Amino acid sequence: MKLKLRNDFKYSIVAPSSMGVRITPIDRQPIHTSRTYIIQATSAETNVLSISSALGLKTKVLTKFVEDSPIATFIKSELRSRGIDYEGPEIPQGGPWGFRHQFNIADSGFGVRGPRVLNDRAGEVGRTLNEKDFDLERIFNVEGVQILHISGLFGALSLSTSRLCLELARAAKANRTLVSFDINYRASFWKGREQELRGRFREIAALSDVLTGNEDDFQLALDIQGPEAGGKDLSSQIDSFKGMIRRAKVIFPNTHVFTTTQRQVLDANTHLWGAVMLAGGRWHVEEPRTISVLDRIGGGDAYVGGILYGILRGWESKKCIQFGWAAGALATTMLADYCTPADEEQIWDIYRGNARVKR
Numbered sequence: 001m002k003l004k005l006r007n008d009f010k011y012s013i014v015a016p017s018s019m020g021v022r023i024t025p026i027d028r029q030p031i032h033t034s035r036t037y038i039i040q041a042t043s044a045e046t047n048v049l050s051i052s053s054a055l056g057l058k059t060k061v062l063t064k065f066v067e068d069s070p071i072a073t074f075i076k077s078e079l080r081s082r083g084i085d086y087e088g089p090e091i092p093q094g095g096p097w098g099f100r101h102q103f104n105i106a107d108s109g110f111g112v113r114g115p116r117v118l119n120d121r122a123g124e125v126g127r128t129l130n131e132k133d134f135d136l137e138r139i140f141n142v143e144g145v146q147i148l149h150i151s152g153l154f155g156a157l158s159l160s161t162s163r164l165c166l167e168l169a170r171a172a173k174a175n176r177t178l179v180s181f182d183i184n185y186r187a188s189f190w191k192g193r194e195q196e197l198r199g200r201f202r203e204i205a206a207l208s209d210v211l212t213g214n215e216d217d218f219q220l221a222l223d224i225q226g227p228e229a230g231g232k233d234l235s236s237q238i239d240s241f242k243g244m245i246r247r248a249k250v251i252f253p254n255t256h257v258f259t260t261t262q263r264q265v266l267d268a269n270t271h272l273w274g275a276v277m278l279a280g281g282r283w284h285v286e287e288p289r290t291i292s293v294l295d296r297i298g299g300g301d302a303y304v305g306g307i308l309y310g311i312l313r314g315w316e317s318k319k320c321i322q323f324g325w326a327a328g329a330l331a332t333t334m335l336a337d338y339c340t341p342a343d344e345e346q347i348w349d350i351y352r353g354n355a356r357v358k359r
Helices: 046-054 070-081 136-143 159-174 192-208 215-222 232-250 300-313 318-330 344-352
Strands: 011-016 020-025 037-040 059-062 084-087 100-104 115-121 146-153 178-182 210-212 259-267 272-277 284-293
Touching: 011 046, 011 232, 011 300, 037 046, 037 070, 037 115, 046 059, 046 084, 046 146, 046 300, 046 318, 059 210, 070 084, 084 210, 136 146, 146 159, 159 192, 178 192, 178 300, 178 344, 192 215, 210 300, 215 232, 215 344, 232 272, 259 284, 259 300, 259 318, 272 300, 272 318, 284 318, 300 318
Parallel strands: 011 059, 011 146, 020 100, 059 084, 146 178, 178 210, 210 259
Antiparallel strands: 020 037, 100 115, 259 272, 272 284
């Protein structure tokens, strides 16, 4: 199934996001004993953009910065190095207890020790983003965008970010832009706000052409009836996911693609990795295969990025899920939580299981 894309555009993908930095202990050591860290700019949404930007397509993140902040300067530099344009206002810090960019502190785990993540987001400047920060008419009508990508991580940050996501989706649909929505439910973000967020998320999902999420995402964020309790193996998970998506398709009839990854953790560095997609009434399944994992964070984002890249290239659905699966697998071989493929061939080699040296 090929989705119809706008052919007059400046950007292939645009995404709203709250930018921050991730710091990771070196040598896969745990957070609580480490003394040396590496730092990178991060957000789930720019992780998705990175696949297309690395492969030559034009992308942009809509965000907000703290004025005169060296962390903001670092983030901008990182985005430029990844080929991602950025747009958004800068606001004063407001003193030591004012605004800042979020810190994501995450180790990679090793063997029997699983990775751990600490989110430090107090005073996060991105939580204040709203629809008045951007000229939606210029972005979607004058400049033109092929795909708008939204993540539920950003949408759940605040009342204003969830409203911004909905207004962006509405502007996108009014201007022939496809909408991709990765539900990304997080219990800690939703606590005490379930009714408010569920209503907003269902509105965004109803406008989405591509909807990504696992069983928890659909049940807890969109209130879709879940499957009967099944086995723990991945084949059982895929079957139960299919049943739930059939119900979701009735509720969201205008969504063209439903998809998710399937992961079973054997140890921190060995996973079974699969994927499933419903597109145009046809199921496509990438049966779980063993992959070696350096750092698992960002694998799901890279999967979505690979799917969207395939859609932008006009590929059939089967080819899109293959590319997405391999892009997610590639991301887990990198310490950064975003994936920067050297070229398409590198991703296809991963799909084919070809790890031979290329001279």
